[in-house]
Amino acid sequence: xxxxxxxxxxxxxxxxxxxxxxxxxxxxxxxxxxxxxxxxxxxxxxxxxxxxxxxxxxxxxxxxxxxxxxxxxxxxxxxxxxxxxxxxxxxxxxxxxxxxxxxxxxxxxxxxxxxxxxxxxxxxxxxxxxxxxxxxxxxxxxxxxxxxxxxxxxxxxxxxxxxxxxxxxxxxxxxxxxxxxxxxxxxxxxxxxxxxxxxxxxxxxxxxxxxxxxxxxxxxxxxxxxxxxxxxxxxxxxxxxxxxxxxxxxxxxxxxxxxxxxxxxxxxxxxxxxxxxxxxxxxxxxxxxxxxxxxxxxxxxxxxxxxxxxxxxxxxxxxxxxxxxxxxxxxxxxxxxxxxxxxxxxxxxxxxxxxxxxxxxxxxxxxxxxxxxxxxxxxxxxxxxxxxxxxxxxxxxxxxxxxxxxxxxxxxxxxxxxxxxxxxxxxxxxxxxxxxxxxxxxxxxxxxxxxxxxxxxxxxxxxx
Numbered sequence: 001x002x003x004x005x006x007x008x009x010x011x012x013x014x015x016x017x018x019x020x021x022x023x024x025x026x027x028x029x030x031x032x033x034x035x036x037x038x039x040x041x042x043x044x045x046x047x048x049x050x051x052x053x054x055x056x057x058x059x060x061x062x063x064x065x066x067x068x069x070x071x072x073x074x075x076x077x078x079x080x081x082x083x084x085x086x087x088x089x090x091x092x093x094x095x096x097x098x099x100x101x102x103x104x105x106x107x108x109x110x111x112x113x114x115x116x117x118x119x120x121x122x123x124x125x126x127x128x129x130x131x132x133x134x135x136x137x138x139x140x141x142x143x144x145x146x147x148x149x150x151x152x153x154x155x156x157x158x159x160x161x162x163x164x165x166x167x168x169x170x171x172x173x174x175x176x177x178x179x180x181x182x183x184x185x186x187x188x189x190x191x192x193x194x195x196x197x198x199x200x201x202x203x204x205x206x207x208x209x210x211x212x213x214x215x216x217x218x219x220x221x222x223x224x225x226x227x228x229x230x231x232x233x234x235x236x237x238x239x240x241x242x243x244x245x246x247x248x249x250x251x252x253x254x255x256x257x258x259x260x261x262x263x264x265x266x267x268x269x270x271x272x273x274x275x276x277x278x279x280x281x282x283x284x285x286x287x288x289x290x291x292x293x294x295x296x297x298x299x300x301x302x303x304x305x306x307x308x309x310x311x312x313x314x315x316x317x318x319x320x321x322x323x324x325x326x327x328x329x330x331x332x333x334x335x336x337x338x339x340x341x342x343x344x345x346x347x348x349x350x351x352x353x354x355x356x357x358x359x360x361x362x363x364x365x366x367x368x369x370x371x372x373x374x375x376x377x378x379x380x381x382x383x384x385x386x387x388x389x390x391x392x393x394x395x396x397x398x399x400x401x402x403x404x405x406x407x408x409x410x411x412x413x414x415x416x417x418x419x420x421x422x423x424x425x426x427x428x429x430x431x432x433x434x435x436x437x438x439x440x441x442x443x444x445x446x447x448x449x450x451x452x453x454x455x456x457x458x459x460x461x462x463x464x
Contacts, residue, residue, distance in 0.1 A: 001061070002032050013129065014063035020056065024142045024203075026249035027057035028074075037069045044076075045250040047257025052076040053302065054204035054251035055088075056136040062126035070135075072120045073111070079303045082108035082120050085386060086376035089139055090124075090460050092131040098139050099460055100388055124462040133460075138300070138375050139391050141200075141209035143173060143247045146240050149213065150176055153220065159183050160230050161220055166238065167277035170255050173243035175274045177281070180219045181234040182227075190231070193414065194285060195294040195405065198238040198278060198354065201261045202252050203245030205300035207373050207394045212239045212298055214398020224422040225403050232415055233405060234290065236281070241274055261297075264357035286362050294326075295368045296401075297354045305386060306378040307334065307397050308341035310370040312359040320344070323367055329407045334400035336378035336393065373397060 001017045016038070020027035028043030042052040052074050080086070087101040101122055111119040126133065154163055166177040181192065199212040219226050219235055229235075240246060244255040252259050260267075260275045267275040285292045301308075309327045314320050323344065331339040359368040373394065377386035387393075409415040 002030050002038065004032060004035070011061070013061060014066050015061060016059050016068070017061045019058045019060075020249065022058075023144055023247055024140050024249045025056050025058075026054050026251075033071075036067055037071070039071045039073050041074050042072065043249070045245070045253040045257060046248055046255055048253045048259075050076060051250070051252040054137050054249060056134070056140055056249055058132050058134045059126075060132040062129060062131070062133065064127060064129045066126045067123070068126070069121055069123050071111075073114045073117070075118055075120065077302060078118050080108060080118070080120070081303060081305075081374065081376040082106065084305070084376065086388075088120075088122060089136050090133060090462065092128065092133045092460055094128060094131050095458055095460055098136075098391065101462055105462060127460075127462075137204065138206050139210070139394075141206040141246075143240060143243045146176070146209065147174070150178070150239070153178075153216070156220075158220055166281060167273055169242075169244045169274050170271075171244045171247070173247065175241070175243065175277055176239060178216065178237040178239070179234065180216070180230060180237065182230040187231070192290060193233045193294075193409065194236070194288070194290045194292045195233055195296075196236045196238075196282060196285065196292060197294075197296045197298065198241050199298040200239070200243075200246055201241040201275075201297065201354070202259075202299060203242045203248070204251030205375075207300040207375060207389065208298040209239065210391050210394035211371070211373060211398040211401065212237065214395035214400075215402045216398075217395065218399040218402040225406050228415065228420060228422060229402070229405055232409060236285070238278055241278060243274070261354060262352035264352050264354050282358060283361070286366075292362060292366055294405075295354065295358050295362070295366070296371050297369070298371045299373075300375050301372040302375055304341060304372070305374045305376065306338040306341055307336050307371065307373040308338045308343075310355060310372065311342070311344040312355065312368060313344050314364075316364070319364055325411060326367060326369070326404065326408050329411065330401060330404045333404050333407065334397055335380055336373075336387075336389075336397055337400070338378075371401065 003015045018030050029041040031039040042055050045051040085103045087106040089098045091098045105123045107121045110116045162179040164177050167175040199208040269276045327342045331337050355368045355370045377388045
């Protein structure tokens with residue numbers, strides 16, 4: 001609870017109570033500046049003071065119509081999408097759907113009161129006294145949410161989905177591995193391609209989890225494109241590479257303060273157990289007769305718009321051209337993916353990343369990419385203003401990534417167009433919409449439960 005300096009007595013309504021002692025929460029300190037203004041300090045990543053970006057906290061004991069300005073004063077990065085219109089997300093107990101704050105209420109500037117460091121200030125007006133409000137850097141996706149999601153998949157008893165525990169984190173959290181492919185007995189002689197996808201090596205990059213779930217949702221669906229992919233491809237997916245960091249509310253590091261995406265060359269089984277287990281898996285798969293063709297590591301980017309990819313640099317022009325095929329096809333399928341932002345490099349500081357290390361380990365028929373997506377928005381074709389991402393549009397990008405594999409394998413003739421079991425009126429350009437169609441009651445009217453949902457999803461404008 002934050003009260004005015006020198007205040008003694010029973011706390012009153014409007015004496016704000018801040019809390020971040022929950023999963024993926026992060027808030028280090030709050031300073032009372034005035035009745036209307038508070039300085040907020042991000043807690044650094046555990047065992048690593050360098051990284052202070054992710055925040056996620058609740059505020060309660062508010063007074064109706066109470067106006068405040070919150071200043072996040074100790075960001076460790078100077079470049080930020082807050083300069084380009086990004087805003088924090090907010091929800092409350094009576095409106096549990098995350099929403100972005102109005103851009104006009106958010107300010108990003110050098111502050112003379114804080115040694116000219118960059119400060120992000122946002123103005124907000126609380127409108128419901130009984131609500132608990134939650135503010136975050138971006139839409140959170142917790143370890144527990146992932147576990148519930150994977151458990152729900154397991155309960156479906158799909159014969160083409162296998163979940164296994166690949167290992168445990170330092171704090172004994174599960175490192176999950178999903179394998180998605182049609183059972184071998186259906187066509188034992190068929191040769192399949194192998195694709196590995198990982199996400200959340202950087203715990204604060206929560207959009208990566210929404211993309212990963214979009215990939216999984218599509219691949220386990222009954223969509224004809226997904227069925228064809230399962231018949232021809234083995235997908236190995238590690239949805240959360242750094243479960244401790246996610247749980248603790250870190251931005252970049254593991255429990256012990258390591259940026260795991262700089263330790264691929266020599267991961268320690270005791271200091272980096274999840275990375276060690278994933279590397280062992282990939283090395284083993286690379287020696288399999290099937291051969292590993294794709295490795296994609298999913299991230300979120302704090303300074304750029306759109307989705308885009310990083311790839312490796314090669315001497316052979318033919319290999320360079322082959323590596324560009326998948327990003328070009330994804331650009332065709334996903335309106336928020338930018339091929340012009342996609343780049344191929346061998347930056348020295350990236351030497352310990354999964355993309356760089358595995359690019360050197362695997363043979364010249366394999367492709368290693370980092371898939372990045374903006375924390376904020378994308379520029380749609382022909383538009384001059386950015387379109388902010390939502391949880392749903394992040395997942396849609398994941399579905400578009402999944403279905404791009406069909407286009408890729410048709411492009412290189414691994415999947416024969418003449419043998420495709422896809423009706424003529426369906427093609428890979430059509431993403432899943434079935435999940436959106438089952439929400440109505442079939443008569444075009446709004447039910448009582450839907451009206452309740454509408455109230456829950458009312459806007460939290462925070463208008464000042």
